[in-house]
Amino acid sequence: DTGVSQNPRHKITKRGQNVTFRCDPISEHNRLYWYRQTLGQGPEFLTYFQNEAQLEKSRLLSDRFSAERPKGSFSTLEIQRTEQGDSAMYLCASSLDKGPNSPLHFGNGTRLTVT
Amino acid sequence: SQQGEEDPQALSIQEGENATMNCSYKTSINNLQWYRQNSGRGLVHLILIRSNEREKHSGRLRVTLDTSKKSSSLLITASRAADTASYFCATGQTGANNLFFGTGTRLTVIP
Numbered sequence: 001d002t003g004v005s006q007n008p009r010h011k012i013t014k015r016g017q018n019v020t021f022r023c024d025p026i027s028e029h030n031r032l033y034w035y036r037q038t039l040g041q042g043p044e045f046l047t048y049f050q051n052e053a054q055l056e057k058s059r060l061l062s063d064r065f066s067a068e069r070p071k072g073s074f075s076t077l078e079i080q081r082t083e084q085g086d087s088a089m090y091l092c093a094s095s096l097d098k099g100p101n102s103p104l105h106f107g108n109g110t111r112l113t114v115t
Numbered sequence: 116s117q118q119g120e121e122d123p124q125a126l127s128i129q130e131g132e133n134a135t136m137n138c139s140y141k142t143s144i145n146n147l148q149w150y151r152q153n154s155g156r157g158l159v160h161l162i163l164i165r166s167n168e169r170e171k172h173s174g175r176l177r178v179t180l181d182t183s184k185k186s187s188s189l190l191i192t193a194s195r196a197a198d199t200a201s202y203f204c205a206t207g208q209t210g211a212n213n214l215f216f217g218t219g220t221r222l223t224v225i226p
Contacts, residue, residue, distance in 0.1 A: 004157070033213060042119075042203050042216035043158065056212055091157055101146050101165065101207060104214060106157035 002026070004107035006092050012113045013082055020078045021110045025094030032075050033104065034067055035091040036060065043091055049075060050097065082114045119204050119217030127223040134191040136220040138204030139184075146207040147180055147187050148214065151200045158203065161189075196226040 005024040013019050025032050030051050035043035046065070048056040051072035061067075064082075069075040079086055089109045095102035119140040128134055138147070146165045150158040164171045164180045164187070171178045177190040191198055201221050205214040 006157075031212075035216075040219075042205075042218050045213045045215065048213050050212075093158075101163065103148060103160040103163055104150075104158070104205075105160070106150075108155075108157045111155075 004092055004094055004105050006090075006107035006110050008110055009108065010111045010113075012115065015082055015084060015114055017082055018078065018080045019082060019112060020076055021090055021092075021112075023075045023077070023092030023107060024073075025075070025092070026105055028096070029094035029105070030072065030097050031095045031102065032069055033093045033095075034075070034077050035093065037089045037091055037109070038087075046077075046090075079112075082112075084114045087112055087114045119206055119215065121202070121204060121217045121220040123220060124218070125221040125223070127225065128194055130194060130196055130224055130226050132194055134194050134198070134222055134224070136189045136202050136222070138187045138189070138217055140187075140204070140206050140215075140217075141185065142206070143209045144182070144206045145209055147178075148205045148207065149176075149178060149187075149189050150203045150205060150216075152203065152219075153200045161202075191222075194222075194224045196224050198222060199224050 032049040034046040037043045049069040064080045067077045091109045093104040093106045122137045148163045149161045152158045175192045180187045201219045203219045205216045
């Protein structure tokens, strides 16, 4: 178990630029989640994949956000035309398919700063 | 938006004391989980309690769940400086595939 890996750890970008983050889940986990966390708050759900299928998206995920999980392995989260309000920690988590009782395994996140 | 509220928002105790954190939620749940987060890191799963369970233990952790009051508590006994972190409750809700996290309790254990 090598854990969930996220890259990069930190990203600083100028407003209006596009950014892409990568998440490598635990290899045998077929569920993958993206969450966003702002300072002093708990994680907020963005989207969820089961294998390669994106099964659920939060209303927080505006049309500037897109996520993919080709071949059901790693996932990418892209933010287009970044805004200062996008500054946050973006967390990826994975789990085995045990339904709603599955504990999540989190990566250490990508901290995005939009200037 | 957060679905749970932790109380207190911050807690400071001496090493060796017990720490109790509370979580309240609003909807019907399948399970409730507690996670720990060190500063600048991801969350680590601590313990899961199912909706038909009332109490669960794991090492120095004790979790209770009262579904009639929609509340849970996490007790950390004999705290250590290394327990300093933020603690979050998260609910697995009926019909949902993701977890809904609370706002967290920031615990500081003073050596």
